[in-house]
Amino acid sequence: MSSSRDQTVADGIRDRFQDLTRAERQLANAILANYPVSGLGSITALAEVSGVSTPTVVRMAKKLGFGGFPELQAALRAELEATISSPIAKHDRWAESAPDTHILNRFAEAVTENLRQTLRQIGIEEFDGAAALLRDRRRDVYVVGGRITRSLADYFFTHMQVIRSGLTLIAPNSNTWPHYVLNMKEGDVLVAFDVRRYEHDVLRLAETVTARGVKLILFTDQWGSPAAKLATHSFRVRIEAPSAWDSSVVTLFVVEALIAAVQTATWSETKERMRILEELFDQTKIFRKFV
Incomplete structure (x- = not known):
């Protein structure tokens, strides 16, 4: 799903851009122009700014693999939270979910996955x-x-x-x-x-x-x-x-x-x-x- 940490919403938009309709591309460009803040308001506000209808917003969210606009917006909020995380907050988040393997292995797995996704x-x-x-x-x-x-x-x-x-x-x-x-x-x-x-x-x-x-x-x-x-x-x-x-x-x-x-x-x-x-x-x- 597009909301996984393997792919950002922006990644999903770029990957599927050629499959979008003209109106959906117009919406996609509006989202990317001020990403991710542009997608954090109401669905009506996003539709108006983009010059499209609210059903277009819903359709594109589903094309990106989300159940609807609220799910897409939740992914954007999670991304925004991740981008402003302080080092202390980052450490706490990782420590809470750290598996019982050595840090060398965990770090190697993370870096390898980073390289693969990049x-x-x-x-x-x-x-x-x-x-x-x-x-x-x-x-x-x-x-x-x-x-x-x-x-x-x-x-x-x-x-x-x-x-x-x-x-x-x-x-x-x-x-x-x-x-x-x-x-x-x-x-x-x-x-x-x-x-x-x-x-x-x-x-x-x-x-x-x-x-x-x-x-x-x-x-x-x-x-x-x-x-x-x-x-x-x-x-x-x-x-x-x-x-x-x-x-x-x-x-x-x-x-x-x-x-x-x-x-x-x-x-x-x-x-x-x-x-x-x-x-x-x-x-x-x-x-x-x-x-």
């Missing part, structure tokens, strides 16, 4: 499109992360900097961000990381740069950062785990796969950059030599 949602076209933007040397690439995800942004930046020039890691202090935006030109790329408890500064940066013609590649979670509506390419990664914190394992998997795709497509240039970098390492004696 791969089902990522389209080849989406992945290849993001890789194409990143390997285009006519575009400068800027990378930004949030309070926790900045470590992922740093990891992504460090590897991509070896592959190509024109990379900038945006400092965590948002007061300096206008200085970076000043250097961005139309067609450049911003790679942003934003997961639940979504950060206002990341959304404002995304709004500012996309208005200037910058392409946004977004790494977010299954519920989707508010910045997702602005993204040229968006990766919705499953992040829940039996922990007070969300898991970054699958996000890192997608990041590394994307780095590998860009490196493979630009290997002749990347290989030469790596050769020069190794010479610089030798000159600076940054690494210990055993022979």
Whole structure:
């Protein structure tokens, strides 16, 4: 059923979009435009905002696998609750339902399922499109992360900097961000990381740069950062785990796969950059030599 934690309501809408009628697609777009808040009011209010009839709302809810609109709305409320859960609340919820198996096994099972569900949602076209933007040397690439995800942004930046020039890691202090935006030109790329408890500064940066013609590649979670509506390419990664914190394992998997795709497509240039970098390492004696 669409309300299971394996799939969000938004996932269900996207999966079944081609099967919807014109009116149902109009309704679906209205829901996704301000998701999930748009679906939390009355059925009449949602129908009016979408420009459809209330029976259309009921029909689409059933097409998504729900018994009716109240059941769909309950799923949306559960998703909203999950997105704003504090680390303490998350830990308590997991601890209450934790099975009698070792944490290593429980965590491994959760991460494996996250990977399986994420791969089902990522389209080849989406992945290849993001890789194409990143390997285009006519575009400068800027990378930004949030309070926790900045470590992922740093990891992504460090590897991509070896592959190509024109990379900038945006400092965590948002007061300096206008200085970076000043250097961005139309067609450049911003790679942003934003997961639940979504950060206002990341959304404002995304709004500012996309208005200037910058392409946004977004790494977010299954519920989707508010910045997702602005993204040229968006990766919705499953992040829940039996922990007070969300898991970054699958996000890192997608990041590394994307780095590998860009490196493979630009290997002749990347290989030469790596050769020069190794010479610089030798000159600076940054690494210990055993022979």
